[in-house]
Amino acid sequence: MAVEHYEKVWHNGEFIPWSGATIHVASHVVSYASCLFEGIRCYETPQGPAIFRLKEHTDRLVNSCKIYRMDLDYTRAQLEQAMVELVRANGIKACYIRPVVFRGLGEVGVNPLKNPVEIYLLAWKWGRYLGENATKDGVEVCVSSWHRMAPNTLPALAKAASNYMNSQLIKMEALTNGYVEGIALDSTGHVSEGSGENIFLVHGGKIFTPSLASSVLPGITRDAVTTLAQELGYTVVEQTLAREMLYLADELFFTGTAAEITPIRSVDRITVGKGQPGPITRKLQERFMSIVQGHAEDKYGWLTFCNQPVAATR
Ligand SMILES: Cc1ncc(COP(=O)(O)O)c(C=O)c1O
Numbered sequence: 001m002a003v004e005h006y007e008k009v010w011h012n013g014e015f016i017p018w019s020g021a022t023i024h025v026a027s028h029v030v031s032y033a034s035c036l037f038e039g040i041r042c043y044e045t046p047q048g049p050a051i052f053r054l055k056e057h058t059d060r061l062v063n064s065c066k067i068y069r070m071d072l073d074y075t076r077a078q079l080e081q082a083m084v085e086l087v088r089a090n091g092i093k094a095c096y097i098r099p100v101v102f103r104g105l106g107e108v109g110v111n112p113l114k115n116p117v118e119i120y121l122l123a124w125k126w127g128r129y130l131g132e133n134a135t136k137d138g139v140e141v142c143v144s145s146w147h148r149m150a151p152n153t154l155p156a157l158a159k160a161a162s163n164y165m166n167s168q169l170i171k172m173e174a175l176t177n178g179y180v181e182g183i184a185l186d187s188t189g190h191v192s193e194g195s196g197e198n199i200f201l202v203h204g205g206k207i208f209t210p211s212l213a214s215s216v217l218p219g220i221t222r223d224a225v226t227t228l229a230q231e232l233g234y235t236v237v238e239q240t241l242a243r244e245m246l247y248l249a250d251e252l253f254f255t256g257t258a259a260e261i262t263p264i265r266s267v268d269r270i271t272v273g274k275g276q277p278g279p280i281t282r283k284l285q286e287r288f289m290s291i292v293q294g295h296a297e298d299k300y301g302w303l304t305f306c307n308q309p310v311a312a313t314r
Pocket of ligand 1: 039216
């Protein structure tokens, strides 16, 4: 997929052209994957472009950096302001924002502590991540032969580039075998997450999702969906989930910034429920999309409207 990018890139406090956003191959990140990043959607709404859960994404980025002992020269408020300015400067209506923080050129050994920390904010267009009709019709997936990272190996709570080498193995295996996506188990064989999505299942009217102890990224869409499900009167349980629950679920769906809420029709060619998006999945999709697209009241304060002055929350 060729990227339909926006021209202005924010780099260490200044706007530079997309073509100038380059690094030297001897940069620390190239050999040692010393990169933390985010993925954020900005939605087109009747009140102009609105960034979804900017504060939570910024917090997760700062947390990821903290785990890897990376000090940022910018406060959370400055980073949030910069992302709003990125949208404004590029005249964007809707986009995907990709903040990247990494160790640049300097020392060439494993020790990252003397290498400069670079920050870039990029924006591009991103449609339906798992295919044009994925959110409408659902997708066919498999359980991956690759597990997610074992505890105390690579921290799953950090959105770190290194974790995505594991994600790439899951994704390539799934695509090679004719599936759209793979679901990885954790190191104990319990359900973890997709290569780039969290997972939820509906069983007996309750909604389940693996707990953070199952090597999952603390997804911001996961959190939003939990809030909306509770608002709609459903019980949401975070717990360890056996692999076979994927086959026995009445409904199954992925959540993520890129995937939004994507129903799953089958796992390992075993039909999930009736083999089509279920009623609870549909209700959550409708509620979620109506809020992010500005058609329903933003009662949780999830949207940052880029055409308005950004309220200093911190
Ligand atoms: C591995 C992984 N899990 C879960 C998610 C979902 O997280 P979020 O909803 O914050 O995008 C993502 C996407 O960022 C991901 O890459």
